[in-house]
Every structure is written in structure tokens, then in C-alpha cells.
Amino acid sequence: MDIIDKKILAVWYVCSITKEDPMQLCIKKTSLSEEYLSQRISALEKNGAIEKNRLTEFGRSALRIVLAGGVFDIIHPGHIHTLNAAKALGDVLVVVVATDNTAIKMKKRKPLHHETLRQELINSLVMVDTCIVGNDGDIFKTVEIVKPNVIALGYDQVHQEKFIIDGCRKINLEVQVARLQSPIPEFSSSKIEKEYGEAIHGL
Structure with missing residues (x-):
């Protein structure tokens, strides 16, 4: 898992506490395009780190x-x-x-x-x-x-x-x-x- 994936997962984690929109916060925190972020998020969904717009236990375990x-x-x-x-x-x-x-x-x-x-x-x-x-x-x-x-x-x-x-x-x-x-x-x-x-x- 590279640094961009970890940043995305970190944003998803933060949004689980703050109830903010994770995509909007991702754009703000990473300065990456929505299209590129969507591709990365799709890959994280496929490997089980994100599910239905929330961080899974597997995704959470990747973060300290x-x-x-x-x-x-x-x-x-x-x-x-x-x-x-x-x-x-x-x-x-x-x-x-x-x-x-x-x-x-x-x-x-x-x-x-x-x-x-x-x-x-x-x-x-x-x-x-x-x-x-x-x-x-x-x-x-x-x-x-x-x-x-x-x-x-x-x-x-x-x-x-x-x-x-x-x-x-x-x-x-x-x-x-x-x-x-x-x-x-x-x-x-x-x-x-x-x-x-x-x-x-x-x-």
C-alpha cells in the first residue's frame, strides 16, 4: 500500500469521526483530481479496504x-x-x-x-x-x-x-x-x- 492509498484511507478514517464527505475531503487534503482519486478509491474497494463509503476493518488495520x-x-x-x-x-x-x-x-x-x-x-x-x-x-x-x-x-x-x-x-x-x-x-x-x-x- 503506497502513500496515496494511506492518505485516502486516513481521510476515510477521519470522516468516520467528523461525518464529512470523504471525497471532498480527499480532494482538499491531497490536491489530486476527482477522476484520479475515484480510480484509486475503486482499487481500494476491490481489495476490501473501503466498503460502501466506509473504512473496513482491513482498511483500518493498514493505519496507525x-x-x-x-x-x-x-x-x-x-x-x-x-x-x-x-x-x-x-x-x-x-x-x-x-x-x-x-x-x-x-x-x-x-x-x-x-x-x-x-x-x-x-x-x-x-x-x-x-x-x-x-x-x-x-x-x-x-x-x-x-x-x-x-x-x-x-x-x-x-x-x-x-x-x-x-x-x-x-x-x-x-x-x-x-x-x-x-x-x-x-x-x-x-x-x-x-x-x-x-x-x-x-x-
Whole structure:
């Protein structure tokens, strides 16, 4: 299976979550003609990777799905590095942004940006295949929808690998957990906000 086939299957996978039209998203993501894409899609249908406009289990097995999550209230270079590193672990990167309620629990403050705006910002990043808003209270409900092969954790995320692996096993999902490192750990949204606030007050 070549890179174009994988890109097509990745789009079909994304559309299973977003409910977008896969052909239109394929044209947008690959810049290939509809006629050429139709030929490639027909070939994928013949080999059993796509069936009735959906990804089959065989087609899904050809992809390595990576899930990463966070609040992403202020996008900074540390986020970009982490998401690039997460994308390098597989074929498709799905990012989950925390709900406003979850963000308040995690950060002990209201986020600067509403969850839908944070989702829109992350969706605009080139390495991200799709971004969804998480579930309040139960991260495994989102994991069950995405069914990732890999869950990528940022260097500063508090989740323990064993907690994630055990939770995934309860929903019959075997995952690999990857702890990503940042070359610039001094960057954090909270620190940027604090320093910006101090600078504003100092004017």
C-alpha cells in the first residue's frame, strides 16, 4: 500500500469521526483530481479496504492512529514540537482538546479561549488530521471513539501510563503509550499567560 492509498484511507478514517464527505475531503487534503482519486478509491474497494463509503476493518488495520490531547489554550512552540513528534508515531494524528469544564479542573482557571475556538485552532495545524472536543469526566469515552494504536502524552501531562493502558483494556483496546519530550520545556501556556499579565500590569 503506497502513500496515496494511506492518505485516502486516513481521510476515510477521519470522516468516520467528523461525518464529512470523504471525497471532498480527499480532494482538499491531497490536491489530486476527482477522476484520479475515484480510480484509486475503486482499487481500494476491490481489495476490501473501503466498503460502501466506509473504512473496513482491513482498511483500518493498514493505519496507525495516534491520539494526543491537551487544553491548548495558548499555542506555543512546545505544542508544535509535541504534535509533530506525535504525528511521527503513526499515519493519522487525532488531537483531543479538553472541554472548558475539564480545563478549569486542570488549570484551576477559566481558559482564555472557548473549547470550540481551541478546536478550530488545532484543526488549522498542518500535522493534525482532525481535532475533536473531549468528554467531561471520562477520557476513555473519547478513546473508544478514536480507537488509537498509540496514545501520545506530553512531557508535562500528569496521566500515568499504567492508568491509560488499564483503562483501554477495560474497553478491549490494546494501545501503546508514548511519553514525548520537549526540547523547550520552559514554554508553557500558564507561564506565557503569567508573564504577559505581569508585562501588561507593568505598563
